[in-house]
Amino acid sequence: MKRVLIVDDDRATSAGMADVVEEWGYEPELTDTVKSGWAAVTRLVPDVAIVDLKLPDGSGLDLLHRIKETYPDVSVVILTGHATVDSAVKALKVGAEDYVTKPVDLPRLQVILKTVEDKQAM
Amino acid sequence: MDSSTKEKGLDRWLESFARTSFLRSSDIAHDLKTPLNVAVLNLELLRMRVRRLTGDSEDEKLNEYCRSLELELRRMAKIFDTFFVLSTPPKGESAPEPVDVARIFAEAAGEAVLDSTVDGTALVRAHEARIRQAFSLLLEGASKLLVAEGRTVRGSSSDQCFTVTVSGKPADEDFEPTKIFKFYYTDADGNPDVSLAATRLIAETYGGELNATQESDKVSILLSLPLDQSK
Numbered sequence: 001m002k003r004v005l006i007v008d009d010d011r012a013t014s015a016g017m018a019d020v021v022e023e024w025g026y027e028p029e030l031t032d033t034v035k036s037g038w039a040a041v042t043r044l045v046p047d048v049a050i051v052d053l054k055l056p057d058g059s060g061l062d063l064l065h066r067i068k069e070t071y072p073d074v075s076v077v078i079l080t081g082h083a084t085v086d087s088a089v090k091a092l093k094v095g096a097e098d099y100v101t102k103p104v105d106l107p108r109l110q111v112i113l114k115t116v117e118d119k120q121a122m
Numbered sequence: 123m124d125s126s127t128k129e130k131g132l133d134r135w136l137e138s139f140a141r142t143s144f145l146r147s148s149d150i151a152h153d154l155k156t157p158l159n160v161a162v163l164n165l166e167l168l169r170m171r172v173r174r175l176t177g178d179s180e181d182e183k184l185n186e187y188c189r190s191l192e193l194e195l196r197r198m199a200k201i202f203d204t205f206f207v208l209s210t211p212p213k214g215e216s217a218p219e220p221v222d223v224a225r226i227f228a229e230a231a232g233e234a235v236l237d238s239t240v241d242g243t244a245l246v247r248a249h250e251a252r253i254r255q256a257f258s259l260l261l262e263g264a265s266k267l268l269v270a271e272g273r274t275v276r277g278s279s280s281d282q283c284f285t286v287t288v289s290g291k292p293a294d295e296d297f298e299p300t301k302i303f304k305f306y307y308t309d310a311d312g313n314p315d316v317s318l319a320a321t322r323l324i325a326e327t328y329g330g331e332l333n334a335t336q337e338s339d340k341v342s343i344l345l346s347l348p349l350d351q352s353k
Binding site: 010012013016017019020023054081082086102103104106 | 148151152155156157158160162163164166167195196199213
């Protein structure tokens with residue numbers, strides 16, 4: 001079963017996301033800051049990390065940078081609540097797999113996770 | 123706010139409210155999206171749960187209610203995004219400069235593949251990107267409201283303002299001009315459509331107006347922007 005790390009400071013969001021991805025057959029793990037997210041990445045080395053752009057102790061882009069530098073095989077999906085997608089586009093340039101805006105289009109997220117899974121299986 | 127305040131600008135004490143709203147708009151938009159996102163996630167979880175409890179059988183009524191709830195939640199997100207994005211200047215831009223809106227209108231009409239007429243040049247103090255967005259949204263919204271046959275699109279200048287007029291026969295028999303500028307407007311296919319509400323917001327930001335008039339079976343949608351009088 002693929003491990004999905006969810007990094008979002010809103011508990012209701014991360015709990016809801018965790019339940020949804022678990023229903024889809026993934027094993028979710030939750031954290032809520034850049035610091036705890038990085039600790040979870042080093043401990044678990046997840047297959048995918050879904051990272052909110054706006055975190056209490058920094059930007060999700062900081063975490064994305066660190067993950068891509070040390071664990072290039074970990075796929076990162078950026079979650080953003082902003083209407084404009086400038087930061088999300090920046091994230092793609094740094095190596096994020098994709099980005100989703102809130103409220104999340106769940107069928108789209110499922111396709112992204114499936115695509116990541118297929119790529120990693122190759 | 124009384125009408126004199128609206129005409130002359132904000133009273134000084136009101137400016138602090140406007141300033142705070144302006145400075146906080148981006149954060150508030152982001153914060154409003156969080157509970158909406160949670161609602162969408164839980165709606166999906168509810169669907170999954172019911173499906174499991176009913177042995178994967180589909181209930182058409184339940185699906186309809188869920189679709190409707192999701193549509194409204196996404197409509198709210200669209201309204202938040204549009205309202206808050208347009209409450210601040212385009213990213214990285216400073217004070218508005220005189221821009222030739224006649225040229226921008228001609229380009230927007232060309233991009234929308236609409237036959238249009240436009241006279242000369244017309245300088246309006248505004249942000250070019252926002253004006254381009256307003257024309258594009260106006261043409262998009264008006265094109266859906268008015269049937270293509272007999273529809274006219276015209277840009278013209280007077281001493282005071284530049285006006286774009288889109289006229290034609292309404293596509294919907296129950297056309298209601300008071301509804302089309304509302305953020306909750308739903309088009310004839312049942313989809314949320316904020317194009318004209320957003321156009322009006324942009325027009326008013328630069329001192330202009332967006333109105334609709336109806337005479338028998340002909341509707342005209344008029345966007346007017348005040349010309350720069352500084353020279």
